[in-house]
Amino acid sequence: MLEKLTNHINKNLPFLKDKKLLIAISGGVDSVVLTHLLSTLNFDISLAHCNFNLRGKESDLDEEFVVNLGEKLNLNVFKIQFNTEEFAKENKQSTQIAARELRYNWFQKLIEQNSFEYVLTAHHADDNLETFLINLTRGSGLDGFTGIPEINGNIVRPLLKFSRETILSFVKENNINWREDKSNASTKYIRNKIRHNVLPVLKEINPSLLETFAKTTEHLKESQQIIEDRIEKVASEVIQKDFSTALEMTKINIEKINQLSNPKAYLYQLLKEYNFTEWNDVYQLLSGQSGKQVLSKTHTLLKDRDFLLLSEIDFSAALEMTFQIQKNTSEITAPIHLKLEEVQEKSTENKQTIYVDKQDLVFPLKLRKWENGDFFYPSGMTGKKKLSKYFKDEKFSLLEKQNTWLLCNKNGDIIWVVNHRQDNRFLAKEASNNLFKLSLIQ
Numbered sequence: 001m002l003e004k005l006t007n008h009i010n011k012n013l014p015f016l017k018d019k020k021l022l023i024a025i026s027g028g029v030d031s032v033v034l035t036h037l038l039s040t041l042n043f044d045i046s047l048a049h050c051n052f053n054l055r056g057k058e059s060d061l062d063e064e065f066v067v068n069l070g071e072k073l074n075l076n077v078f079k080i081q082f083n084t085e086e087f088a089k090e091n092k093q094s095t096q097i098a099a100r101e102l103r104y105n106w107f108q109k110l111i112e113q114n115s116f117e118y119v120l121t122a123h124h125a126d127d128n129l130e131t132f133l134i135n136l137t138r139g140s141g142l143d144g145f146t147g148i149p150e151i152n153g154n155i156v157r158p159l160l161k162f163s164r165e166t167i168l169s170f171v172k173e174n175n176i177n178w179r180e181d182k183s184n185a186s187t188k189y190i191r192n193k194i195r196h197n198v199l200p201v202l203k204e205i206n207p208s209l210l211e212t213f214a215k216t217t218e219h220l221k222e223s224q225q226i227i228e229d230r231i232e233k234v235a236s237e238v239i240q241k242d243f244s245t246a247l248e249m250t251k252i253n254i255e256k257i258n259q260l261s262n263p264k265a266y267l268y269q270l271l272k273e274y275n276f277t278e279w280n281d282v283y284q285l286l287s288g289q290s291g292k293q294v295l296s297k298t299h300t301l302l303k304d305r306d307f308l309l310l311s312e313i314d315f316s317a318a319l320e321m322t323f324q325i326q327k328n329t330s331e332i333t334a335p336i337h338l339k340l341e342e343v344q345e346k347s348t349e350n351k352q353t354i355y356v357d358k359q360d361l362v363f364p365l366k367l368r369k370w371e372n373g374d375f376f377y378p379s380g381m382t383g384k385k386k387l388s389k390y391f392k393d394e395k396f397s398l399l400e401k402q403n404t405w406l407l408c409n410k411n412g413d414i415i416w417v418v419n420h421r422q423d424n425r426f427l428a429k430e431a432s433n434n435l436f437k438l439s440l441i442q
Contacts, residue, residue, distance in 0.1 A: 001161065001170045004039060005037055016156065021045045022078075024107065024115040025069075027062040027179035031123035032069065033167050036176055038120070046076040047112055050103050052084040054095065056184065065179050072439045078114075080106055080288040093271055094442060096189070099306075104155075123148055124158045125210045126164040126199070132213065133194050141272065142224050147217040163210050211282065231269045234260065239270070250310040254286055274299040274310065277333050295323065295334040329364040335367060336405055336418065337441040344433045352440040354416050355428040361436055362410040367418075370406055376414035387417070394420070407438070 009016055023038065025031040025047045049066040051059050063079055070077035071438040088098035091274050128147045135144035150160045159167070171178060203209050238256040241249070249311045252270065257263045264283045275296040276282055282294050285303045293302040295313075313321075321385045323335055331339050346355045374387040391401050407416040415426045419440050428435050 001033075001166055002037060002040060003262070004139045004162070005158065006041060009041075009158060013156065013158060016043065016120075016158070019044065019117040020115060022048050022107065022110060024103070024119060024121045025049050025066055026181070027069075028122075028181055029171055029178045030124055030159065030164075030167055032176060032178040033070065033170055034120065034122040035073070035075070036174070038158075039075065045120075046078065046114075046116070048078045048107060049080075050099075050106065051079065051081040052099050052102070053081060053097075054084055055181070058182070062181075062386065064128075065235050066175075069126070080108055093204065118154050118156050121155060121157050124159045124162050124164055124167060126195070128160060128215050128217070129199065129210060130191050130194050132217070133198060134190055137190070141268070142220060142227065143272075145217070146224055148218045161214070176412050206220070209423060209433070227269065231266070235270060236268055252308040252310065254306055254308060257371045258286060271301070273309070274301075276301070278331075292326075295332075297334050321368070323367040325365040325367065338407075338418075339437075339439045339441060340366075341437045343435050343437045343440075346428065346437075348437075348439075351419055352442065354422045354438050356415065356426045356436045356438065357428050357432050358434045358436055360409075360426055361415075364410060365415070366408040366412070368403050368408065374406070374414065376417065376421075377415075379422045379427055381424075387414075390417070390421070393420065404425075414427050 021038070023031065023035055023045050024034055026049070028050065033046065035045070043360060046071050049063055049067060051063045053059055053080045054064075065079075067077055069075075069078065070307055079342075081104045082092060082099070084102060087102060088094075088095050091098060091101075094099070110116060111119065131148055131226065132145060148157065148160060150157050170176070183189075184192060185196075187196055199209075206212060212387060226348060238253045240253075257267060260266050267283065267286070270286050271282065275298045276294065277296065278294055285292060285301065285308055288303050290303050290305050293300055295301075299310060299312055303312075307429045321335075323332075325332060325338075325340070329340060331337075342358065343355075370387050370391075372388065375384050376387060376390075378390060387406075391404075396404070404420065405418045406414050407418055408414050409426075414423050416422050416438065
């Protein structure tokens, strides 16, 4: 394996030589093997270990193992501990996504503070195939089927061409110790389900599965490059930049888009990097009325006569921004994820769900942050109360107040302090059978 890695680096990753490198090491077999290999090859490496505090004493033993390995190989070790579960909760992320964000943000800080030129991770060929299958089950565009990139900015994955079997053989032959993450045996996570239940069957069907997959991803990458070249040409014809406003705006010529062979497909390719999720709403803008808009978490897309106007949301002004919910809207995903359903009776009752008589809602509804002077009539209480007083009585932190959204009627009356308290004036009557159910999706 040492010889194969040497040849691979010489041929495909020669820029790593004589560079200051940082290896992301968990203590698991893959990153330990990468560390031993590059140490043997005398690369200038240091180690970076994250303790996510997700496995109790086991997490601390992983950290201790990495520190000891660094001492044994005479390598500098950077280490950090995270309260991952708290970070995930605060940012409404899964634990895995939160850990990834914490990890890579820290790596970038280490790069800046210590002049590292590349971060090396130990992803291998089986990881690549697992990621492909995960994307297949969830649904993906072509981007999700081209595999994990070997080089992505200053992140490099030297073991991506090597199988898990090759790595395990190397540690056995060289009597190398490593830490086993017991959660890898669990099928709680989709990656482990695929690893333990799906891949063995596929490899039984095709013993050369990894080689076949590698060839397939190469073909897909070539196809993707052809598409990107075509999209670049189309973009030069249908897009123009507008710097006449405070925020830079991108103008997409609707007439020219509609002249293309598949307008929706081209529009998706032009806009896919801007975090839109409601693609049917985006496509409908091509033929929709002027003034309609679709929001993503980062951008707004507005139909303005002959153009679609794309602009980045100015989060510095987000507190002053009002988002409208038009009649016949069944779901919005930004700035928060709300579902609106017409129902005949109440079922679920919790802070995330309210019921309102259909006749009491006047569209467009409005979503906004709170302002001084706001008041409402809290359910379960008598009379009206200033929102600032409600926040104080309910012991809202400053962050909670800043993150709270108000759902209002067209005239501005507060219907719901979202995820907290409905207004008495908009409580559904017991005998009502013509209701709107509004649900916060978290």
